[in-house]
Amino acid sequence: MLALTGIKVHYGAQQVLYGVDVTVGRGELLAVLGANGCGKSTLLRAAAGLQPMTAGEVLVGGEPAGRLDIAVIFQHIHLVRRRSVLDNVCAGALGRLPLHKSLVPALFPAEVKEEAMACLDRVGLADRAHDKAGSLSGGQQQRVAVARALCQRPKVLLADEPVSALDPAASEQVLALLAELAHDEDMAVLAVLHQPALASRHADRVVGMRDGQVALDGAPDQPVDHLYSPINPLSVETVS
Numbered sequence: 001m002l003a004l005t006g007i008k009v010h011y012g013a014q015q016v017l018y019g020v021d022v023t024v025g026r027g028e029l030l031a032v033l034g035a036n037g038c039g040k041s042t043l044l045r046a047a048a049g050l051q052p053m054t055a056g057e058v059l060v061g062g063e064p065a066g067r068l069d070i071a072v073i074f075q076h077i078h079l080v081r082r083r084s085v086l087d088n089v090c091a092g093a094l095g096r097l098p099l100h101k102s103l104v105p106a107l108f109p110a111e112v113k114e115e116a117m118a119c120l121d122r123v124g125l126a127d128r129a130h131d132k133a134g135s136l137s138g139g140q141q142q143r144v145a146v147a148r149a150l151c152q153r154p155k156v157l158l159a160d161e162p163v164s165a166l167d168p169a170a171s172e173q174v175l176a177l178l179a180e181l182a183h184d185e186d187m188a189v190l191a192v193l194h195q196p197a198l199a200s201r202h203a204d205r206v207v208g209m210r211d212g213q214v215a216l217d218g219a220p221d222q223p224v225d226h227l228y229s230p231i232n233p234l235s236v237e238t239v240s
């Protein structure tokens with residue numbers, strides 16, 4: 001469903017991605033792991049169209065990604081805390097609404113509110129729809145962010161460290177939700193994670209990055225320690 005091919009990114013003169021190829025299938029949760037600074041977030045931003053690329057291609061279902069094909073959620077949740085949970089979720093549909101309706105939340109059409117309620121139900125928070133978003137816990141707010149992303153009706157969901165600010169129980173819940181969405185809604189879900197154990201429990205596949213390149217791609221329960229070691233053992237020559 002999502003195919004990232006030959007992605008290269010430079011920040012000025014510094015190259016940070018060196019021709020990365022990653023695919024995520026329909027109905028699959030892919031976890032992207034790797035040490036700080038290896039390029040995970042840059043890859044996710046490039047996939048989302050938020051980061052100019054020097055080279056490469058982002059395809060969704062074999063076509064160049066459309067404006068609403070890909071939804072993104074971030075570690076910092078970015079809800080409008082003073083507005084209701086429901087208004088925040090309706091905001092996911094903004095890209096589909098005529099401008100005048102998107103500027104005034106009271107004008108969200110009834111069918112958008114209905115859809116937003118269904119998305120909230122999907123993440124288990126329909127009963128909090130009329131509470132202020134800021135009154136929810138961090139884990140609940142991240143689930144609202146997932147509901148808002150769903151309200152965009154994306155084919156692909158990208159999540160950049162979605163559980164880094166959450167406690168272990170809420171982290172498990174959000175990862176289980178992402179896996180469920182991939183499997184039940186047939187979406188392609190890519191999550192950048194810093195917790196290999198969570199990836200092994202919830203992801204269908206893992207991509208490991210090192211120094212701007214893909215260093216592993218496969219089963220979620222394989223050893224990943226080498227991604228985090230300061231020296232890549234594969235690149236050390238033995239001196240006898």
Ligand SMILES: Nc1ncnc2c1ncn2[C@@H]1O[C@H](COP(=O)(O)OP(=O)(O)OP(=O)(O)O)[C@@H](O)[C@H]1O
Binds near residue numbers: 016035036038043
């Ligand atoms: N806006 C930017 N301008 C210049 N350099 C950047 C910028 N964003 C990231 N970098 C650099 O690009 C490299 C990759 O950063 P990136 O944030 O993609 O890594 P990451 O694997 O997501 O790291 P982390 O796990 O710490 O979030 C790093 O060397 C970083 O310093």
